[in-house]
Each structure stands twice: as structure tokens, then as C-alpha cells.
Amino acid sequence: DAKTTQPPSMDCAEGRAANLPCNHSTISGNEYVYWYRQIHSQGPQYIIHGLKNNETNEMASLIITEDRKSSTLILPHATLRDTAVYYCIVRVTHFGNEKLTFGTGTRLTIIP
């Protein structure tokens, strides 16, 4: 699975859009980009994933660059409950390769 690089921490004002970057310059053509977050002491929570195209769901948007070497997770209107560690994971999902490798992630703090 390709390695990802994320900033260790970020702050965002409540009500603003939080933009979390992720670099995955060694990603290969069949690897998906996944985003999870972990709020203190809770289980990791799935946010969104994508392969090539930008994706949006009720929680967030995922913007993947055309060369797929980086992506940005966007939380459109951040709230205090979005304070968490956010993990960007790049992987191929297939039978026998189920392990999710969580790196150190980005600690996002939403400021009132």
C-alpha cells in the first residue's frame, strides 16, 4: 500500500470549511484513497473514499488531483464535534489484503 503524508495538526474556526491535505505520490492505479477519523477514545469512523473522481457524501467531500498524487478532504462547515484525528489511507482492497494501515494522521482542532 502506498505511503501517505499528512500535516500533524491543523486548526479551523467553527463554521468554516476545514481542508485537510494528504500526499500520496506513490499511489498506483488500482489503489483507493480512504479517509477515517477517530474522536478521542472512540473507534475509527469511516468518512469517505474515492479512486479517481471527486466524491461527496453527507459528511464531506474528497478532491483527488488529476495525477492522483494528492487529495484533500473537505468538511464544509466544521463544528466542534469535528475535532478529531483524521487519517488518509491509500490501499488496494482485495481478498487477502484487508489490513487498514493507519499512519499518524492530522489532529484537527475546531476553534469556537
Add this chain to the structure above:
Amino acid sequence: DAEITQSPRHKITETGRQVTLACHQTWNHNNMFWYRQDLGHGLRLIHYSYGVQDTNKGEVSDGYSVSRSNTEDLPLTLESAASSQTSVYFCASKRTSGGSDTQYFGPGTRLTVL
């Protein structure tokens, strides 16, 4: 609503005792997983199962065992608990193998081995 639950949420035990952590999901997912999370190590995969009667070792399986007798449950057993197994344990499930399906996690069990 369908969900994944773990019990107990907190457990304190002594070295050498056998401990079983429960994981139950109501999504009817075929695939289930056990991870442990320790400071500085992220999440590490212990065991996983693709269906009833199927179990597979992950990267840190020594000292742990699982059994899958039905779709809903994957209990994790520590045969003889050691202090190195003090950790937070997360169970996860996934609908299918392959494709772009993702894993959904339970709330975790905090285990302390004294």
C-alpha cells in the same frame, strides 16, 4: 439500526488469565476483523474472518485466537493474558471482500492486564 457492538467496554484482568472480548454486528457482514491500538503503533490487525468457520492471522496474532460460529459474532480470546496485551481493542466488519467496500468499527474495549 444495524450496528457493531463490543463488550465489555472496559476490562481489568490478571496475568495468566484467559479473557474473551465479544464483538457482535447486525449488518450481516461476512468479513470481521480485530485490531489493537497502542500509542506509537497505530492500529494493528490481530485476526480476521471472511465468513463462518473461516479465520486468518493478522500481523500480531500470537497469544490471541478467534472462532466464527455464526455471521454476527467474532469473539477474541487471549489464552493467557500478558501485560504486553494491555491495549484498546477494536472490532470491525465489512460487507464483502474486495471492491471498494470499507470497514466499520466498533466502540472499542479497553483491556488492562495487571
